[in-house]
Amino acid sequence: MSYVEFRRVQPWGYDEPIIDTDGSELHEDEFGSLLAKIIESNDVPMLNQYKEKHPRGITCSSEAREMDPFFVACRHGCTDVLRVLLEHYHDNLGQTTSLEERDIVLLNVACEYGQLETALFLLDSQPPLGSVGANMPGCETALLSAAQSIWNLSDELQYHENEALDWVDKRLTRSEQLINILLDRGASVHDVTMCPDEDIAEVKPQPLHTVLGLAVSRAGYKLLKGLIDEGANVHTRQECLGIGGPDFKEKHASFQDTTALHYGSMFWNVEGVQALFDLRGTDVDIADMVSVRDSLGRLPLHWAAAGAGDSDKAIIPDGAIVQRVLDTFELLLVGNPTAIMFRITKAKRLCTMQWQHTHQVAAIICIA
Numbered sequence: 001m002s003y004v005e006f007r008r009v010q011p012w013g014y015d016e017p018i019i020d021t022d023g024s025e026l027h028e029d030e031f032g033s034l035l036a037k038i039i040e041s042n043d044v045p046m047l048n049q050y051k052e053k054h055p056r057g058i059t060c061s062s063e064a065r066e067m068d069p070f071f072v073a074c075r076h077g078c079t080d081v082l083r084v085l086l087e088h089y090h091d092n093l094g095q096t097t098s099l100e101e102r103d104i105v106l107l108n109v110a111c112e113y114g115q116l117e118t119a120l121f122l123l124d125s126q127p128p129l130g131s132v133g134a135n136m137p138g139c140e141t142a143l144l145s146a147a148q149s150i151w152n153l154s155d156e157l158q159y160h161e162n163e164a165l166d167w168v169d170k171r172l173t174r175s176e177q178l179i180n181i182l183l184d185r186g187a188s189v190h191d192v193t194m195c196p197d198e199d200i201a202e203v204k205p206q207p208l209h210t211v212l213g214l215a216v217s218r219a220g221y222k223l224l225k226g227l228i229d230e231g232a233n234v235h236t237r238q239e240c241l242g243i244g245g246p247d248f249k250e251k252h253a254s255f256q257d258t259t260a261l262h263y264g265s266m267f268w269n270v271e272g273v274q275a276l277f278d279l280r281g282t283d284v285d286i287a288d289m290v291s292v293r294d295s296l297g298r299l300p301l302h303w304a305a306a307g308a309g310d311s312d313k314a315i316i317p318d319g320a321i322v323q324r325v326l327d328t329f330e331l332l333l334v335g336n337p338t339a340i341m342f343r344i345t346k347a348k349r350l351c352t353m354q355w356q357h358t359h360q361v362a363a364i365i366c367i368a
Contacts, residue, residue, distance in 0.1 A: 003046075006034045014054050018046065032057060032067050039069055039085075042078040051088055058088055061097040070104050077115035082106075086129070106130055111145035111182070113156065114175040119146075123185065132187040140209075143187035147214035149175045154311040168315045176223045179215065189232040195239050195254070206239040206256050213238055216264040216272040217308075224275040234260055234276050235284065240294070256295040265304040265332060267312065268324040273331050287336035301332045 003026050006018075012030035020026050028034040035057050038046045051058050062068040066075075070089075073082040089096055099106065107130025110118040119142075122130040132142045140148065153171060157164055183189070192207035207213075212232040216224060228234060240258045264272035277286050290300055304325070307313065313321060 003034065003037060006037070014057075016053050018049055018053060028054065028057070031064070032062055032069075035069055036067055036072050039072045039078055039081050040076045042076075042080050044080050044084055047081050047084050051084070055088070055092070058085060059092055059096040061102045065103060068102055068104060070099060070102065070106060071109055074104075074106050074109035074115060074118055075113045077110070077113070077118045079118045079121050082118060082121070107132075107142050108140060108145040111142045111178060112140075112148055112152075114146070114149035114153075114171050114178060116174040116178050116181075119178055120181070123181075132182050132185050140193055141187065141191045143179065143182045143189070143211055144191050144193060144209055144214065146175060146178045146182060147211045148209070149178075150219055151214045151217045153218060154309075154315050157311065157314060164315060165317060172218060176219060179211075179219075179223060180226065183226070183230060189227050189230040195241065206237050208239050208241065210236055210238060210260075212236070213258075213260050213263055216260045216269060216276065217267040218269055219272060221271045221275045224272060225279060228275075228279045234280050235289070236260070257292070258294045259289070259292055259300075261289050261292070261300045262294060262298075262303045265300040265328055266306060267308050268304065268316075268321075268328045270324060270327045270331065273328060277331070277335065290332050290335040299332075301329070304328050304332060 003020055006026040006028070007020075007024055008027065010027045010029040013028040013034075017025035017027050018034065026034060035050060035054075038050060058069055065071055069085055070082070072078075073085055089099075107119060107122045110122060110130075119130070122128065130142065150172065153168060153175075156171070157167075189211050191211055193209040194205055195208045210232070212224070212227050212234070213236070215227060237257045237259060239254055239256045240262075241254045261273065261276050264276060277289070280286065280289060293299055307325075316324060
């Protein structure tokens with residue numbers, strides 16, 4: 001394992017260096033970057049050396065939660081070093097900042113980043129080191145965190161640039177497996193998070209996140225069917241914060257009355273949209289679903305036209321993007337061709353939307 005970038009003495013780090021396998025000196029900085037790199041590398045021998053020389057680096061919490069050694073270990077699925085960290089933690093409880101004070105729920109962090117092996121280690125430990133019902137900051141449960149790992153999948157691409165598409169497939173598979181395991185162990189599809197700053201009395205609070213609303217971004221038909229069979233409501237109205245670009249948000253910090261169909265459409269998840277239609281229930285027409293407007297008046301079709309963003313396009317094979325967009329539009333238009341953006345007249349009306357991805361322009365033509 002290479003730690004070449006830490007061979008220079010740091011002005012604010014520890015005085016005593018760590019010795020690399022080739023005998024070179026490694027120096028910590030004020031942010032704990034060397035410790036984070038050791039943990040990300042799942043390097044148990046180097047971690048053992050580090051905790052012997054700089055035990056406070058482990059016992060004290062980091063100013064940045066994302067740099068905390070326990071968070072880093074769970075985020076990157078480094079189960080071997082997590083075992084060492086936990087042993088050190090329990091051996092030094094009197095001198096160690098508790099996980100509660102660090103705002104870290106180990107299982108939920110592992111689930112948030114789709115780390116199946118680490119999550120199973122925590123669940124299967126005796127006694128268990130995690131509970132499917134435990135909340136972390138923001139009131140996310142393990143199941144919500146696992147669903148979030150599907151929604152946030154593109155955020156982790158920076159760590160996997162050379163294996164992007166292969167990694168995406170494996171990560172999505174792990175996240176779906178993790179959700180099924182959590183359901184088998186008693187997690188509830190009714191888990192939600194609420195907006196913490198809702199102070200408008202006349203506005204009925206709506207959930208900020210639901211398990212189905214997060215999962216429908218990329219999950220396959222089978223998983224979504226399982227969630228709905230467990231009781232997830234296809235038609236739940238949600239509040240939405242900070243999604244899409246400036247033009248899409250229209251300077252609004254939040255908006256309400258979004259549904260799972262809005263989200264599935266935005267991510268061009270054709271399987272997801274089809275699952276929502278097929279499993280909508282007997283008392284709701286598809287035409288009604290595609291006609292639901294968010295609080296800014298936008299239909300699922302508008303969300304599909306906006307798309308989720310460049311980082312999300314990057315995890316779809318170039319040759320598949322245009323077809324995904326076309327298939328999504330077709331599903332939404334076929335659902336109710338007379339009510340979506342067009343008025344039917346005796347003459348044919350033409351609506352053309354141009355959508356650009358890198359140097360490629362796709363023309364989507366809808367004839368009404």
